[in-house]
Structures are given as structure tokens and as C-alpha cells.
Amino acid sequence: MSEPILLANIGEPDSQTLEKYRSSGGYEGLRRAISDMSPADVVEEVKKSGLRGRGGAGFPTGVKWGFVPKDSSKPRYFICNADESEPGTFKDRLLMEQDPHAVLEGIIIGSYAIGAREAFLYIRGEFADSYRAMAAAIDEAKHASLLGMKILGSSYSLEIHLFRGAGAYICGEETGLMESIEGKRGHPRLKPPFPAAVGLFGCPTNINNVETVANVPLILRKGAPWYAEIGCERNTGPKLYCLSGHVKRPGVYEAPLGVRLHDLIYEHAGGMWRQGLKLKAVIPGGSSTPVLRADESDIDMDFDSVAKAGSLLGSAGVIVMDETACMVDSLLNILKFYAHESCGQCTPCREGCNWLVKIVRSIEDGKGKSADIDLVENVAGNIMGKTICPLGDAVAMPAQSFVRKFRHEFEEHVRLKGCPLKGAH
Numbered sequence: 001m002s003e004p005i006l007l008a009n010i011g012e013p014d015s016q017t018l019e020k021y022r023s024s025g026g027y028e029g030l031r032r033a034i035s036d037m038s039p040a041d042v043v044e045e046v047k048k049s050g051l052r053g054r055g056g057a058g059f060p061t062g063v064k065w066g067f068v069p070k071d072s073s074k075p076r077y078f079i080c081n082a083d084e085s086e087p088g089t090f091k092d093r094l095l096m097e098q099d100p101h102a103v104l105e106g107i108i109i110g111s112y113a114i115g116a117r118e119a120f121l122y123i124r125g126e127f128a129d130s131y132r133a134m135a136a137a138i139d140e141a142k143h144a145s146l147l148g149m150k151i152l153g154s155s156y157s158l159e160i161h162l163f164r165g166a167g168a169y170i171c172g173e174e175t176g177l178m179e180s181i182e183g184k185r186g187h188p189r190l191k192p193p194f195p196a197a198v199g200l201f202g203c204p205t206n207i208n209n210v211e212t213v214a215n216v217p218l219i220l221r222k223g224a225p226w227y228a229e230i231g232c233e234r235n236t237g238p239k240l241y242c243l244s245g246h247v248k249r250p251g252v253y254e255a256p257l258g259v260r261l262h263d264l265i266y267e268h269a270g271g272m273w274r275q276g277l278k279l280k281a282v283i284p285g286g287s288s289t290p291v292l293r294a295d296e297s298d299i300d301m302d303f304d305s306v307a308k309a310g311s312l313l314g315s316a317g318v319i320v321m322d323e324t325a326c327m328v329d330s331l332l333n334i335l336k337f338y339a340h341e342s343c344g345q346c347t348p349c350r351e352g353c354n355w356l357v358k359i360v361r362s363i364e365d366g367k368g369k370s371a372d373i374d375l376v377e378n379v380a381g382n383i384m385g386k387t388i389c390p391l392g393d394a395v396a397m398p399a400q401s402f403v404r405k406f407r408h409e410f411e412e413h414v415r416l417k418g419c420p421l422k423g424a425h
């Protein structure tokens with residue numbers, strides 16, 4: 001296991017304080033960016049590092065910053081997305097609660113790079129501790145001239161607004177989030193136009209995930225070549241993986257992008273939680289990503305390799321299931337979440353999510369027919385790609401993959417008129 005980089009401060013006494021953060025090189029990246037580099041240089045440096053967004057899609061961060069127009073007469077905004085609502089994902093809150101200055105420094109550097117004078121940190125409503133830690137860090141940074149007017153004596157000024165969400169998954173989707181900041185319902189917008197051109201309050205906006213911005217100070221402090229050496233081709237840098245489910249030691253683990261999934265499960269997380277039980281399935285990237293069977297799961301955990309294996313790295317929420325897990329019941333659990341969180345704007349998602357819950361519940365309860373198994377795939381297929389935002393895909397992908405990969409379990413429920421694994425834990 002390599003030395004932690006992103007988690008280096010976590011668990012240290014007073015890791016939240018400015019003094020502690022500075023004692024290990026904190027805000028040196030910001031100093032370098034503001035004193036020695038133009039905004040365009042900073043964008044270039046982040047491009048060279050190869051950093052890809054950690055919010056789910058893995059889009060190259062420097063390239064995204066480069067999309068924000070420099071000649072607009074409108075204000076530009078930088079948003080940090082701290083909604084973190086994807087089941088199985090709990091890394092951003094760790095960074096905010098225990099290393100808030102790393103997140104803050106990343107936001108300030110990113111804002112400088114795109115020429116924003118105002119930034120927003122959108123924190124999921126339930127994250128009271130993250131909110132308190134970030135608010136305290138903002139206060140400390142302001143008093144130390146690292147934020148506010150004329151940062152570090154330069155001509156650059158930035159205001160950061162903390163915005164608390166109300167606990168809606170859809171407000172993690174970037175345009176739903178912007179609607180929410182604007183005081184409206186979190187209904188995602190049609191794209192194009194993309195936020196870089198028309199974002200918050202109709203102005204050019206960049207949005208990045210918490211973990212993404214926490215990588216930025218390291219790149220500026222230690223340089224893009226140092227960063228690009230970590231990880232693997234086209235997938236650079238350290239990554240936080242959230243391990244949950246049937247493992248001995250659930251938690252957040254850091255490893256370079258491209259670590260083997262089995263190393264995460266068996267070494268970092270200590271293997272199956274109960275002696276003698278075998279791995280049955282893994283969801284590699286949060287509950288919206290396609291499930292992998294045990295025999296497909298010994299893969300490299302980077303954006304490209306997981307996609308090649310038929311799933312997605314997503315938010316790296318690794319959910320592990322042993323042989324006592326009922327795949328019908330597990331899918332039902334996932335579907336109930338998305339049915340509850342669908343914003344209702346698009347008919348296929350609003351109606352389809354509830355239909356999927358009804359059908360899969362009847363199979364789990366022993367009331368399903370053979371034809372219902374195909375119906376799950378059919379309904380999911382009618383949601384996939386047919387909605388304004390990818391929440392529709394987020395429900396369709398698990399539904400299709402659970403049925404395709406574990407069809408025999410669905411058939412067994414129909415044949416036995418019930419769940420053979422009920423009470424197996």
C-alpha cells in the first residue's frame with residue numbers, strides 16, 4: 001500500500017486547522033498560482049497533470065476550465081459540488097470534515113484559473129459537520145488573507161458562498177444544483193447550452209466535485225509532472241475509493257488510479273466480512289453503475305478499464321456483495337432510492353422508476369411471472385437515454401445489469417414463488 005497523498009492529513013490531530021494545513025505545505029500551491037502564474041498558466045498546468053473529474057464522469061478538469069470564455073462581459077462562477085448523494089459514496093464528506101483547507105485551496109485556485117470573483121460550495125443538507133468545518137476554514141482563510149479582498153496581497157479577490165442543499169440527490173446533477181442555488185426546484189436543464197457558457201444565473205460557470213478540487217493544490221505545489229507519474233495512462237493521480245457492503249473493514253481508502261479491485265476488497269478492506277463466504281458481486285462506482293459478477297471483478301480501477309469491463313468507475317463507491325446477498329432484493333433496494341429521488345420532470349424516469357419498483361417487488365415477494373423478468377429489461381430500456389439528465393440512466397443501468405448477470409436468481413424467485421435467500425444474513 002502506497003503512502004497516502006490525499007489522505008495524508010486525515011486522522012492527524014487538528015487536521016482541520018489552518019496552522020496544521022500550512023505546516024505540511026498547505027496554500028503553497030495557491031501562492032505559486034497567484035504570485036508566479038497567469039490564470040491561463042494554471043489551466044495549462046492542470047491540463048498537463050491529466051487530472052480527471054472525480055464526480056463521476058471523469059472529464060479532464062483542465063480542459064473543462066479552458067471552456068469557460070475569457071472575454072464574457074458577465075461574471076464567471078466557480079461551483080464546488082459537495083452534494084455527494086450517490087449510495088455507496090462517502091469520500092467528499094471525509095475531505096470536508098477533516099481536511100477542509102485542501103478543498104478550500106482547490107476552490108480558490110480553480111476560481112483564479114477561470115477568472116471567477118465569486119464561488120459557491122454546495123453542501124448536501126445532511127452534512128452538518130462538513131458545513132461547520134468548511135465555514136470555520138473559510139473564516140480562518142479570510143483572516144489570513146488567503147480569501148476575500150486582494151488575496152496574498154495580489155489584485156485577485158474572491159468571495160465564497162456556502163450553500164446548504166436540502167438533501168435531494170437530483171441537486172448533485174450540475175444543472176439541478178444551479179437551479180437550486182437560484183432558489184428554484186432542482187430540475188435539471190437541457191444541454192446545450194453547457195454551464196461553461198450559460199450556467200449559474202445565466203453566466204459562464206465551472207463546476208467540480210470536492211475530491212477533484214482537493215487534488216488541485218497538490219498539482220500546483222508539486223507540479224504537473226509529479227502528479228502525472230501517479231496512476232496509469234490517461235488516468236493519473238491518487239483516488240479515493242469507498243468500500244462498503246460485505247467487507248471486514250468498510251471505509252475510504254486511497255490508492256493510485258488503476259489499483260486492482262481485488263486489492264481494494266481483499267487487502268485494504270480485509271476481504272469478506274464473514275469467514276468462508278465467497279464474493280458474489282461488486283458494484284464498482286456507486287449504485288447507479290452496472291453490477292459485475294465475481295468472475296468479472298478482478299479489474300483495474302480507473303475510468304477506462306472499468307468502462308472496458310462493462311461498468312463505470314463513477315464516484316468509486318465500491319459496494320461488495322457476498323453469496324448471501326439476494327440480487328433481486330438488492331436491485332429493489334437500489335430502485336426504491338431512484339424512484340424516490342426522481343425529480344419527476346421527465347415522464348420515462350418519473351413513471352418508469354415506479355414501474356420498476358412494482359415489478360421487482362412482486363418478483364421478490366414471490367408474485368412475479370416469467371414475463372416480468374423481461375419486462376424489467378424492457379422498462380429500463382425505455383428510460384435509458386430518454387431523459388433530460390442521466391438520473392434515468394442511473395436507474396436503467398443497474399436494472400438491466402442485475403437482470404442480465406443474475407437472471408437465474410430472478411427465475412428462481414418466480415419458480416419458488418419467493419426469495420430463497422430471505423433471512424440468509
Ligand SMILES: Cc1cc2nc3c(=O)[nH]c(=O)nc-3n(C[C@H](O)[C@H](O)[C@H](O)COP(=O)(O)O)c2cc1C
Pocket residue numbers: 052053054055056057058059061081082083084085086169170171172173174175207208209210212213389390391394
Ligand atoms: C443524478 C446525478 C447526481 C449527481 N450527483 C453528484 C454529486 O453528488 N456530486 C458530484 O460531484 N457530482 C455529481 N454528479 C455529477 C455532476 O453533474 C458533475 O458532472 C460533477 O459535479 C462535475 O465534477 P467533476 O468534473 O469534478 O467530476 C451527479 C450527476 C447526476 C446525473
